[in-house]
Amino acid sequence: MTKKVLYIFNPEHDLALASGEANYMAPASARQMAAELALLPMWYAEEGSAVLASSAYNLNYLKQMQELLDIPVRLITEPELASEPDWDIHPWGWDVALRKRLAGLGVDETLLPSMEQLSSWREYSHRSKAVSLLSELQLNEHFCGESYYLETPEEWKAFVEEREGCLLKAPLSGSGKGLNWCKGVFTPFISGWCTRVAASQGGVIAEPIYNKVEDFAMEFYSDGAGGVTFAGYSLFHTGKSGMYEGNRLLSNEAIREQLSQYVPSEALTDLENCLKYKLSALVGTVYKGYLGVDMMICRFPENKKTVFRIxxxxxxxxxxxxxxxxxxxxxxYVYSDSTGRFGIDYHPSEGEALKEHERLSATFPLEIREGKVHSGYLPLVPVHKRSCYRAWILVTPDSL
Structure with missing residues (x-):
């Protein structure tokens, strides 16, 4: 009998991974995000699977969406978990805190990764692995990028003071978190931050600041047996501080076309093929699941002209x-001739998220064509009076 697939959205995963503690308790905001966006996996879950979420608000919303679109998943609540014994569990990310939580909910420990596996995945999530990989991906003149893993106060100080600006990162931290932008002065604050980070994570990642024009990623799937396949492109945007703000909804071809305005498309193909090989050697037999490699297109002034590199x-x-x-x-779920954007918003005041949701629903009415979203606003999770987080897409027909 095949196992039933269970999806879990645990956005606090990066924070839990950085802490490394089985008893890790995420901040209230991260727990609220996890609860309010719990149904997000329904948009990528495979047919016949279940998504872990409370039934309040979520059950009605799922039924409404299933009347509009063919979404072949069901909702399961925490108390129901133990009654179905054979799960193949797909969380947002695995960490020891999630393992402990699921074991506490009655999930059979044989269905959970071992502590050794989790320790290995944490090691491979450490940004020092990206530092090593970066140097192996300088394939030709269309590529750029340098990054260093520094372990001593002398190295941190020298790196910061040798440049007008640089970026220091914690080796384990969430998207856009654990970043320290420096302006050529190794201040007591930066020194203290580096010392604290290095005490728990071994060192600090140090990078120059680049003149970025696009954020994008190549996504892959590792089968755990050494096979790594390309899963597609992602074109996203981040705020000034580096925090994730949302993704463009485009076909792979459209994203490649956009990136090819800056660099030859052969450079992208070479990189994709090289990464399949390198990632297979790095994590192919260690890790099973999706993984992404974040990238940038950067601008460089050269001989009175501008050049772009990956x-x-x-x-x-x-x-x-x-x-x-x-x-x-x-x-x-999106009509092939349409494009759009995906976003996650935070609204601190009660009723604010609902008001914005109602405004967008009225301004951009949803149009479904041939079972897919052709245009309009679609909330990806329920929005109610007490919601603080919204996840949504806004789709426009390409002809506009």
Whole structure:
């Protein structure tokens, strides 16, 4: 009998991974995000699977969506978990805190990764792996990027003071978190931050600052037996501080076309093939699941003209990510001639999220064509008076 697939959205995963503690308790905001966006996996879940979420609000919303679109999943609540014994569990990301939580809910421990596996995945999620990989991806003159793993106070100080600006990163931290932008002065604050990070994570990642024009990613799937396949492109945007803000909803071909305005498309193909090989050697037999490699297109002034290069490995996300989610969401549920964007918003005041949801629903009415979203606004999770988080797509026909 095949195992039933269970999806779990645990966006606090990066924070839990950085802590490494089985008893890790995420901040209230991360727990609220996990609860309010619990149904997000329904947009990438495979047919016949289940998504872990409370039934309040979520059950009605799922039924409404199933009347509009063919979404072949069901909802399961935490108390029901133990009553179905044979799960194949697909969380956003695996960490020891999630393992402990699921074991506490009555999930058979044989269905959970071992502590050794989890320790190995944490090791491979460390940004020092991306530093090593980056140097191996400088395939030709269309590539750029340097990054260093520094372990001593002397190295941190020298790196910061030798440049007008640089970026220091914690080796384990969430998207856009654990970043320290420096301006040539190794201040007591930066020194203290580096010392604290290195005490728990071994060192600090140090990078120059690039003139970025596009954020994108190549997504892959590792089968755990050494095979790594390309899963598609992701074109996303981040705020000034580096925090993730949302993804474009486009076909793979459209993303390649956009990136090819800056660099030859052969450079992208070479990189994709090289990464399949390198990632297979790095994590192919260690890790099973989706992973993403974040990249940038960077601008350089050269001989009075501008050239663009690919920074091929900003970081490696050894987990499910928004890029894979939007890739699968677009391919399954958005009309092929339409484009759009995906976003996650935070609204701190009660009623604010609902008000914005109602405004967008009225301004951009949803149009379904041939079982797919042709245009309009679609909330990807329920929105109610007490919601703080919204996940949504806004789709426009390509002809506009």
């Amino acid at each position: 920074h091929p490995c900003v970081e490696i996300n050894l987990r499910m990510n928004m890029g894979v989610m939007t890739r699968l969401l677009y391919d399954h």
